[in-house]
Amino acid sequence: MDLLEHQGKALFAAAGLPVLPARLVTAAGEAGPAARELGLPVAVKAQVKTGGRGKAGGIRVCADAAAAAAAAADILGMSIRGHKVEAALVEKAADVEREMYLAISSSRAQRGPLLIFCREGGVDIEKVARRNPAALVRTPIDPLLGLCDYQVRDVIAAAGIDATAVTTAGKSLRQELGAAVRALWRLYRDRDATLAEVNPLVLTKQGDVICLDSKVTIDDNALYRQTDLARDGTEDEREGRARQAGLAFVPLDGDIGVLGNGAGLVMSTIDQIADAGGSAADFCDIGGGARAEVVAAALDVILSSGHVSALLVSIFGGITRCDEVARGLIEVFGTAQVGVPVVVRLDGNAAEAGRAVLAEAALAGVSVAPSAAEAVRLVVATAKASPAAGPPAGAATAGDGQAV
Amino acid sequence: MAILIDEASRVLVQGITGREGAFHAGRMRAAGTNVVAGTSPGKGGQDVDGVPVFDSVAAAVDRTGADVAVLFVPARFARDAMLEAADAGVRLIVCVTEGIPVRDMAEVTAHLARRGSLLVGPNGPGLITPGRCSAGIMPADVFLPGHVGLVSRSGTLTYEVVNELTLADLGQSTVVGMGGDPLHGLGFLECLERYEADDSTEAVVLIGEIGGDDEERAAAFVNEKMTKPVVAYIAGFGAPPGKRMGHAGAIVDGSSGTAADKKAALEAAGIPVASAPADVVLLLRQRLERRRSQ
Numbered sequence: 001m002d003l004l005e006h007q008g009k010a011l012f013a014a015a016g017l018p019v020l021p022a023r024l025v026t027a028a029g030e031a032g033p034a035a036r037e038l039g040l041p042v043a044v045k046a047q048v049k050t051g052g053r054g055k056a057g058g059i060r061v062c063a064d065a066a067a068a069a070a071a072a073a074d075i076l077g078m079s080i081r082g083h084k085v086e087a088a089l090v091e092k093a094a095d096v097e098r099e100m101y102l103a104i105s106s107s108r109a110q111r112g113p114l115l116i117f118c119r120e121g122g123v124d125i126e127k128v129a130r131r132n133p134a135a136l137v138r139t140p141i142d143p144l145l146g147l148c149d150y151q152v153r154d155v156i157a158a159a160g161i162d163a164t165a166v167t168t169a170g171k172s173l174r175q176e177l178g179a180a181v182r183a184l185w186r187l188y189r190d191r192d193a194t195l196a197e198v199n200p201l202v203l204t205k206q207g208d209v210i211c212l213d214s215k216v217t218i219d220d221n222a223l224y225r226q227t228d229l230a231r232d233g234t235e236d237e238r239e240g241r242a243r244q245a246g247l248a249f250v251p252l253d254g255d256i257g258v259l260g261n262g263a264g265l266v267m268s269t270i271d272q273i274a275d276a277g278g279s280a281a282d283f284c285d286i287g288g289g290a291r292a293e294v295v296a297a298a299l300d301v302i303l304s305s306g307h308v309s310a311l312l313v314s315i316f317g318g319i320t321r322c323d324e325v326a327r328g329l330i331e332v333f334g335t336a337q338v339g340v341p342v343v344v345r346l347d348g349n350a351a352e353a354g355r356a357v358l359a360e361a362a363l364a365g366v367s368v369a370p371s372a373a374e375a376v377r378l379v380v381a382t383a384k385a386s387p388a389a390g391p392p393a394g395a396a397t398a399g400d401g402q403a404v
Numbered sequence: 405m406a407i408l409i410d411e412a413s414r415v416l417v418q419g420i421t422g423r424e425g426a427f428h429a430g431r432m433r434a435a436g437t438n439v440v441a442g443t444s445p446g447k448g449g450q451d452v453d454g455v456p457v458f459d460s461v462a463a464a465v466d467r468t469g470a471d472v473a474v475l476f477v478p479a480r481f482a483r484d485a486m487l488e489a490a491d492a493g494v495r496l497i498v499c500v501t502e503g504i505p506v507r508d509m510a511e512v513t514a515h516l517a518r519r520g521s522l523l524v525g526p527n528g529p530g531l532i533t534p535g536r537c538s539a540g541i542m543p544a545d546v547f548l549p550g551h552v553g554l555v556s557r558s559g560t561l562t563y564e565v566v567n568e569l570t571l572a573d574l575g576q577s578t579v580v581g582m583g584g585d586p587l588h589g590l591g592f593l594e595c596l597e598r599y600e601a602d603d604s605t606e607a608v609v610l611i612g613e614i615g616g617d618d619e620e621r622a623a624a625f626v627n628e629k630m631t632k633p634v635v636a637y638i639a640g641f642g643a644p645p646g647k648r649m650g651h652a653g654a655i656v657d658g659s660s661g662t663a664a665d666k667k668a669a670l671e672a673a674g675i676p677v678a679s680a681p682a683d684v685v686l687l688l689r690q691r692l693e694r695r696r697s698q
Contacts, residue, residue, distance in 0.1 A: 106506050106510070106586065106587065108587065108616040108618070109621075111514075112510040143511045144511055189507065192505055192506070221505045221652065222507065224480065250643075250648075252642070252644065260560075261560055262558065262559055262650075263560075264556075264557065264558020264561035264639045264650075265558070265560040265561055265564060266649075266650065267558075267613060267639035267640040267642070267649050268564075268637075268639040268680070270641075271639060271663075272679075273642075274642050280642060283647075283650070316564050318542070318559075318560065347564065347567065348563060348564075371682070372681070373682060
């Protein structure tokens with residue numbers, strides 16, 4: 001789960017990382033008073049889970065309260081890369097002397113956390129690595145030993161900070177930077193983050209170190225023990241419904257509904273549909289067993305887009321027998337008003353028996369394909385010949401997803 | 405020969421008294437596996453269809469000499485179960501559990517590396533040496549003993565490709581499902597290395613998917629170190645960036661980890677990439693014939 005900047009900064013502050021005073025606003029009228037309270041100038045920053053908000057005009061530095069209110073009014077109406085701006089952060093502006101980069105992320109290659117620091121922020125780290133290797137630290141953190149003192153010293157050395165520099169609080173700047181690195185590691189570990197990034201980490205003209213932005217991703221698998229971080233409501237309504245039903249579901253742009261048992265199998269089916277000239281409407285993995293109620297829940301989610309003109313059900317029976325799967329499908333397609341042509345592909349354990357059971361049932365609008373390749377060919381041809389249908393309950397169809 | 409498991413493997417089932425554990429213990433035995441013990445805290449002294457149950461892995465290993473542990477344990481208890489198996493000296497730990505936190509897996513893999521225990525999974529079907537030993541949840545009926553090694557990030561795609569291989573009379577030496585999580589145990593490299601050294605394996609099928617760079621590193625390894633033919637299949641060309649496609653590890657992050665990049669890397673290393681799971685058979689036949697005629 002990705003956090004918004006202000007959510008990440010709340011974790012930063014709780015972990016002892018230096019952040020600037022700020023107020024979250026959801027209405028333009030709140031920005032002026034917030035700016036006066038914080039002290040001018042302020043930055044007004046769009047809260048969206050995507051990069052590139054600066055270039056899109058989602059960050060404005062304002063010299064007075066009226067400007068802050070105007071900026072908030074503009075920003076709160078914006079949509080940045082398809083993400084609607086629901087809130088803005090009004091933050092005391094920083095006098096930036098220079099920008100650095102600090103992050104801890106989960107590395108597949110290292111099989112654990114990786115600490116990355118760069119003396120230069122906002123640049124391509126690979127380029128810095130070639131041009132000035134001493135400016136970059138990239139070091140795996142042993143998850144059992146934790147962050148070591150030498151790794152913190154490496155960061156301080158790479159930062160190139162004057163040993164005599166003192167912060168406005170009268171502390172050693174090098175020690176403050178070291179404390180920030182340690183705090184970020186504690187946050188990463190204790191909050192089950194898979195990414196905790198500070199970009200930029202700035203040195204101010206006053207001589208302080210400040211986390212000017214935050215990008216934090218919390219491991220979805222660990223949300224059960226991060227109970228104060230509630231799953232937020234920004235996920236797609238259908239994705240939420242699918243998750244509740246225990247399905248792995250991702251909406252796509254095409255018009256062929258796809259459901260199957262197994263993530264790889266469904267991805268593969270989507271690829272084969274594209275190769276055959278069609279386009280999938282979704283990724284939907286119903287998991288093992290292919291039970292009737294799960295298939296029914298999947299159909300409900302898939303067809304609710306109103307953009308589906310044909311449906312492919314692809315099941316590989318491993319431990320589950322295909323004739324059992326077939327009886328479940330008959331139960332579902334015999335009762336639900338699917339409203340679109342369905343192609344079923346059954347392979348694996350008792351596949352022939354399964355296909356025979358389905359063929360015997362002779363359900364209207366349901367065809368049984370003898371192979372995966374044939375199923376894909378058939379569903380693509382069928383989709384091209386039929387209009388998009390609406391939800392199974394027979395609600396009004398959107399009609400704009402019709403196949404061409 | 406085979407890799408990792410064979411008829412000499414002594415398999416322990418952690419969580420054997422649970423529904424999944426009992427069911428799959430039975431299936432593993434039906435597939436020829438020597439299931440010597442089960443564990444379930446507080447249920448030591450019982451048996452499940454004649455398999456003795458112990459309170460702890462250490463006790464089970466001590467009494468039965470188990471060297472492979474297969475876990476049927478919920479995600480939030482999987483970390484402890486894997487640590488227990490490693491500390492009891494189990495050589496190979498197989499974890500099928502989905503949904504284990506990343507932090508737990510980082511800690512487990514670090515600890516297992518120190519103990520010298522190997523891990524297959526998590527979030528995968530385990531592994532099988534057909535006719536001799538199954539450690540996990542693979543449907544043994546689809547498999548056929550033979551000389552093709554296979555290593556995969558996806559469960560059902562594995563069964564699908566294996567089914568095609570079996571129908572084409574291309575039996576398998578050992579098939580490993582490495583799992584769909586970003587942090588996992590044995591990967592392509594570790595398996596390819598073992599297949600290359602295994603006398604009974606003539607060729608290898610590699611099944612990858614979007615996310616990470618395991619396939620790219622495998623391509624480099626094959627290019628530099630392998631003499632046996634390798635063919636591949638990659639899933640997820642149609643996956644949008646930033647979306648997890650079922651598996652926690654199946655995500656295109658920005659512009660990295662795409663199926664197109666993986667295909668290009670594999671092909672550049674001389675590894676043909678099938679356009680559909682069923683086409684793996686054709687590519688494999690071609691490579692095996694070319695090798696035999698050389």
